[in-house]
Amino acid sequence: MAEVESISHSGLRADDVRQVEEFWQSVLGAAHMHVSSGNAYLGHGGTPHPCALLGDYLFVVFPELKGATLSADGQLRGGPESYRHAFSVPRARFEAFLAHLKEEHVPFEGPVEHPHRGPLGESVYFKDSAGHFFEVCWRRDEDVEYSAVMVGEA
Amino acid sequence: MHPQALPNESDERPGLAGHASRTEAFDTRARVQRFSHLLVGVTNLDRSEAWYRDVVGLDLLGRDLTAEPRAHSVLRMNTGQLVILAENPSFDPIPRCQIHHAFMLTPNQYRRAAERLRQLGHEIGDTHDGHRAVGEYSIDVADPDGHRYQLQTYGPEAFQVMPGEGVVDCGPAERYAVGDVRAFKTGNFFLVRHKDGFLAISKWCTHMNGMTVYQPHYWQFWCPFHDATYDRRGMPQPYPGNRAGGPLRVHPIVFSDDGRVLVNTDEIAEDRTPMALAAGVR
Ligand code: FES
Numbered sequence: 001m002a003e004v005e006s007i008s009h010s011g012l013r014a015d016d017v018r019q020v021e022e023f024w025q026s027v028l029g030a031a032h033m034h035v036s037s038g039n040a041y042l043g044h045g046g047t048p049h050p051c052a053l054l055g056d057y058l059f060v061v062f063p064e065l066k067g068a069t070l071s072a073d074g075q076l077r078g079g080p081e082s083y084r085h086a087f088s089v090p091r092a093r094f095e096a097f098l099a100h101l102k103e104e105h106v107p108f109e110g111p112v113e114h115p116h117r118g119p120l121g122e123s124v125y126f127k128d129s130a131g132h133f134f135e136v137c138w139r140r141d142e143d144v145e146y147s148a149v150m151v152g153e154a
Numbered sequence: 155m156h157p158q159a160l161p162n163e164s165d166e167r168p169g170l171a172g173h174a175s176r177t178e179a180f181d182t183r184a185r186v187q188r189f190s191h192l193l194v195g196v197t198n199l200d201r202s203e204a205w206y207r208d209v210v211g212l213d214l215l216g217r218d219l220t221a222e223p224r225a226h227s228v229l230r231m232n233t234g235q236l237v238i239l240a241e242n243p244s245f246d247p248i249p250r251c252q253i254h255h256a257f258m259l260t261p262n263q264y265r266r267a268a269e270r271l272r273q274l275g276h277e278i279g280d281t282h283d284g285h286r287a288v289g290e291y292s293i294d295v296a297d298p299d300g301h302r303y304q305l306q307t308y309g310p311e312a313f314q315v316m317p318g319e320g321v322v323d324c325g326p327a328e329r330y331a332v333g334d335v336r337a338f339k340t341g342n343f344f345l346v347r348h349k350d351g352f353l354a355i356s357k358w359c360t361h362m363n364g365m366t367v368y369q370p371h372y373w374q375f376w377c378p379f380h381d382a383t384y385d386r387r388g389m390p391q392p393y394p395g396n397r398a399g400g401p402l403r404v405h406p407i408v409f410s411d412d413g414r415v416l417v418n419t420d421e422i423a424e425d426r427t428p429m430a431l432a433a434g435v436r
Pocket of ligand 1: 365379
């Protein structure tokens with residue numbers, strides 16, 4: 001057993017918060033949750049930040065310009081230079097997800113097949129409107145019963 | 155606000171999701187189903203693999219198990235989520251900014267992590283220390299390349315009814331005009347005089363025991379920890395995303411023979427009907 005249950009959320013930054021949320025909603029099916037005002041922290045430099053729920057994961061978006069340049073234009077598959085968030089769909093829905101990416105005119109790389117000895121099946125790679133790298137995959141261990149992930153309220 | 159530096163012991167998985175969001179609903183609109191993994195660039199794979207395994211406590215599955223072209227390690231959490239460390243010796247650590255990721259632990263995993271960090275000589279800090287609700291815990295850590303993480307948990311004390319301080323004498327009822335809201339430090343409650351009587355409303359937020367304040371301009375109680383809001387009868391304001399875990403609790407009120415308002419902060423009243431004034435008291 002690991003000493004950690006899950007990753008509960010990530011805080012990312014985006015210059016145009018509304019645009020990135022719209023991308024997550026239309027392409028990935030995210031739900032807008034609320035804007036966390038950070039009021040308790042404002043004296044400590046907190047900023048209002050929207051939160052979006054994506055499947056069982058929460059993104060908190062900081063409307064700030066500081067931070068790394070995420071990727072070169074045209075680079076779809078974020079490598080080790082930066083973070084990449086990967087979500088899974090059931091293997092049976094993977095093709096439908098690829099079709100959806102095409103419908104939404106989202107350029108992507110793949111599908112790429114992973115080695116059979118690992119937990120991943122196939123992946124596609126793309127990035128959102130703010131340049132964050134995303135991967136959607138199906139997993140070979142999709143029938144394994146892991147501990148349940150705590151899911152945020154939509 | 156923190157009554158203690160560590161959560162009470164528990165192996166229960168925390169009853170809240172990321173950012174202390176409530177967990178009742180699953181978003182069925184999501185096209186993607188589950189979070190699968192986070193890929194992180196690191197400059198030295200051996201060093202980072204040891205850090206994520208020994209300091210954070212992830213299970214190491216092995217190396218080069220995916221189609222990632224660079225050398226990489228795959229580590230797993232108990233929910234099946236993965237962290238993949240991909241090596242790039244020329245990777246430039248990102249400057250300090252808001253980008254971070256948060257590992258969710260059970261209270262006991264958190265206690266062990268804090269001990270592990272202490273033994274390994276890591277400084278244990280939380281940038282929001284003093285601004286967390288009761289039972290909300292977080293440690294800031296950075297991996298060897300400066301990637302920022304939180305180790306977080308929610309202890310069972312976040313959801314316990316906070317102890318009262320006996321019967322509080324709020325003075326003569328006639329001292330309060332209709333519309334008054336008076337905050338009492340002893341016993342942590344608000345005494346509200348409505349048209350139809352008095353309510354003694356506990357200050358403790360029902361999300362996770364943050365302490366609410368009264369916002370007179372909005373005629374509401376507000377919890378600064380995750381923004382829950384409640385109306386002047388302690389009922390959650392009805393909008394999506396309000397973190398309130400139910401109405402603010404109310405304490406029973408009695409009036410003394412000479413018309414003083416006595417609030418029993420040791421008890422929670424089932425009946426939320428405002429306590430009408432005794433006849434003749436204005
Ligand atoms: S403790 Fe979370 S909103 Fe009050």
